[in-house]
Amino acid sequence: MVDYINIALKGIFVENMIFAYFLGMCSYLAVSKTVKTATGLGAAVIFVLGVTVPLNWLLENYVLMEGALSWLGPEFETVDLGFLSFIMYIAVVAAFTQLVEMLVEKFMPALYGALGIFLPLIAVNCSILGGALFMQERQYSTVGEATVFAFSSGIGWFIAIIAIAAIREKIKYSHVPAPLKGLGITFIITGLMGIAFMSFSGISL
Amino acid sequence: MSEKEKEPLFSKKNKKLITDPLSENNPVTVQVLGICSTLAITVSIEQAVVMSLSVLVVVALGNVVVSALRNLIPDRIRIIVQLVAAASLVIIVNEVLKAFMPDMAEKLSVFVGLIITNCILMGRYEAFAMANKPWPSFLDGIGNSLGYGWILIVVSFFRELFGAGKLAGFEIFGNSIDKTGLYAYGYMNNNFIILAPFALFCVAIVIWIQRSVNKNLIEH
Numbered sequence: 001m002v003d004y005i006n007i008a009l010k011g012i013f014v015e016n017m018i019f020a021y022f023l024g025m026c027s028y029l030a031v032s033k034t035v036k037t038a039t040g041l042g043a044a045v046i047f048v049l050g051v052t053v054p055l056n057w058l059l060e061n062y063v064l065m066e067g068a069l070s071w072l073g074p075e076f077e078t079v080d081l082g083f084l085s086f087i088m089y090i091a092v093v094a095a096f097t098q099l100v101e102m103l104v105e106k107f108m109p110a111l112y113g114a115l116g117i118f119l120p121l122i123a124v125n126c127s128i129l130g131g132a133l134f135m136q137e138r139q140y141s142t143v144g145e146a147t148v149f150a151f152s153s154g155i156g157w158f159i160a161i162i163a164i165a166a167i168r169e170k171i172k173y174s175h176v177p178a179p180l181k182g183l184g185i186t187f188i189i190t191g192l193m194g195i196a197f198m199s200f201s202g203i204s205l
Numbered sequence: 206m207s208e209k210e211k212e213p214l215f216s217k218k219n220k221k222l223i224t225d226p227l228s229e230n231n232p233v234t235v236q237v238l239g240i241c242s243t244l245a246i247t248v249s250i251e252q253a254v255v256m257s258l259s260v261l262v263v264v265a266l267g268n269v270v271v272s273a274l275r276n277l278i279p280d281r282i283r284i285i286v287q288l289v290a291a292a293s294l295v296i297i298v299n300e301v302l303k304a305f306m307p308d309m310a311e312k313l314s315v316f317v318g319l320i321i322t323n324c325i326l327m328g329r330y331e332a333f334a335m336a337n338k339p340w341p342s343f344l345d346g347i348g349n350s351l352g353y354g355w356i357l358i359v360v361s362f363f364r365e366l367f368g369a370g371k372l373a374g375f376e377i378f379g380n381s382i383d384k385t386g387l388y389a390y391g392y393m394n395n396n397f398i399i400l401a402p403f404a405l406f407c408v409a410i411v412i413w414i415q416r417s418v419n420k421n422l423i424e425h
Contacts, residue, residue, distance in 0.1 A: 022401060025240035026324040083300060086318050087292040094285040123284055126241045126322040133318050178423050179416030183237060184409045191405030198400070 004148045007140075009203075011152025017127045018160035018190070019197035024127030028161055029186060038165035041122075046154030048100065048122050049131050052093050053150030054143050056132040059088055089132040097123040127157055164190060222344040226352035228419070232325045233356040234412045235422060239325040243357055244404040246316050250373045253361035255309050256316070257354030259302070263294045263320055264329055265346035270294075272334040272342035287330045288321065295320045325353055360407045368398035 017023045024045070031041045063069065066080035104112045122128060131153050140146040167189055176185045232238045239260070246252045270290045271278075278286045299317045302310040310317065320326070329349055334342040365371055397403060416422045 020401070022241050022244040022404075023319070025244065026238060029237050029240060083296060086296050086299070086321060087289065090288045090292045090321050091285065094288045098282065098285065123288065124322050124324060124327045126319050126324075129322045130241075130319060177413070179413050180409070181423060183234070184412040184416070187405045187409035187412065191402040191409070194402035194405065195400075198402075 003145065007145055007148045008152040011149050012156040012159070013197070013200040014203055015153075016156040016160060016197055016200075017130065017153050018157060019194040020201070021130065023130035024125045024157055027122075027125050028157075028164065028190075029183065032161055032165040032168055032186070035162060035165045035169060038161045042158035042161045044122055045125060045127060045157050046151065048093070048097060049128055049154040049157075050147065050151045052096050052128060053131045053135050054147045055092055055096070056089050057135055057140065057143050057146035059092065060085065060136055064088060085136060090129060093128050093132070094123045127153070160193075163193065219341060219344050222341055223348035223351070226345075226348040227355065228352075228415070229422075231352045231356065231415070232328070232349050233353055233408065234415055236328060238328045239323045239353055240408075241319060242316050242323055243353075243360065243408060244401055246313060247357055247361035247364055247404050247407075248399060249365045249369070249371075250358060250361045252309070252312055253354075253357040255302070255306065256313065257350065257357050259295075259298045259317065260320060260323060260325065260353060261347065261350035262298055263291060264326055264350045265343055267291050267294050267326060268329055268334040268342040268346035269339045271330045272337055272339045275335050278335075283331075283335070284327075287327060291321050291326050291330070325349055356408070356411060359411060360404055363407055364398050364403065367395055368403075370394050 015021065018025070018028055027041060032038050062071065064081045064085050066082065067077050069076035069079045069081075101112075131150055134153075135146050135149060138149075140149060164186065168186060171185060171189070180188070226232055230236065233240065233243055242256060242260075246256050267287075267290050271287055274286070274290075295318065298320070299310070302313070302317060329346060333345045337345070362372070365373075370376060
């Protein structure tokens with residue numbers, strides 16, 4: 001249990017997707033103009049990360065890794081499909097987002113209206129594929145750990161985008177130098193927030 | 206074959222495809238695409254150059270592939286098709302890097318894989334290659350990755366020079382441990398510059414300068 005809490009705290013604060021790794025910056029910058037849309041996108045990211053990372057974990061451990069195919073029989077023990085991991089991961093992510101989009105559209109039209117265009121956008125959000133790749137690199141030992149990691153990274157991303165959206169709503173009323181307006185000042189604020197989040201990096205879990 | 210008027214390979218329109226993304230329509234500072242890698246791998250010039258070249262290969266060739274297939278791709282699943290095209294190219298690049306530059310592949314770690322979701326790719330595939338012929342798409346890919354590349358190289362130039370006192374591995378200011386060169390006079394590397402937030406400030410400064418020069422780009 002303590003392991004899970006550690007992974008969760010690490011994912012949310014210490015190794016925050018945005019402030020420590022800068023993953024998912026494109027949608028983070030593009031969709032953070034108002035808190036409302038940011039909430040929608042953030043929720044969608046938590047959901048998609050939370051499902052695709054465990055799926056990819058299963059794929060990695062039972063299909064792609066060296067020796068992962070041994071459940072098929074002893075002759076498969078040396079098969080290493082690791083080089084296929086990128087294409088498999090992204091196929092899972094893209095297929096899943098498309099599937100979720102169709103399902104949500106059919107069964108939960110209200111939610112679809114709220115998330116709408118963000119769902120397909122998520123397929124190209126680096127934080128989703130990044131989550132899968134970090135999962136592969138850090139070699140979580142159980143599917144439970146991978147799931148906790150996925151959800152906590154998603155929550156970290158959610159916190160980050162809500163925070164920047166709230167700041168951007170307020171900064172509209174400030175006198176920012178004209179060439180820095182919009183994108184420029186958002187970069188600088190993100191940098192400052194990144195420095196603030198670095199204070200977590202001293203915590204060893 | 207109908208007698209369609211043949212466009213010269215480097216017509217004015219095609220040249221614009223390359224020059225536009227360098228400044229006015231820069232993928233990083235104007236279109237806001239491909240930020241993740243701009244921030245993460247600009248610690249040294251070498252990494253920036255390798256990354257830009259990898260992106261160049263993937264965007265240019267991917268653009269050609271997507272544009273050649275554009276009439277065959279069903280609209281509903283086009284994102285998957287584009288991603289598969291990108292992923293196949295990225296796998297090739299990754300294997301080449303691992304084989305010939307293992308150190309570099311190690312340093313870039315997940316960011317080679319993340320070229321797949323580098324938004325420049327999807328942005329260009331979706332916005333340009335799906336609607337244009339292969340040759341202009343190829344040029345568009347080259348132009349955009351050059352636009353991306355120069356930002357990367359500028360940012361990494363400052364980060365490596367002031368953060369580590371080096372340029373492409375050469376010690377410009379002398380050796381910081383032996384206290385030679387500038388270090389003998391008390392100069393110190395600024396370790397903060399190596400950290401990721403400085404990359405954000407650096408890009409912000411590039412944006413600031415660019416938008417001060419070209420007032421059309423200012424947001425309101």
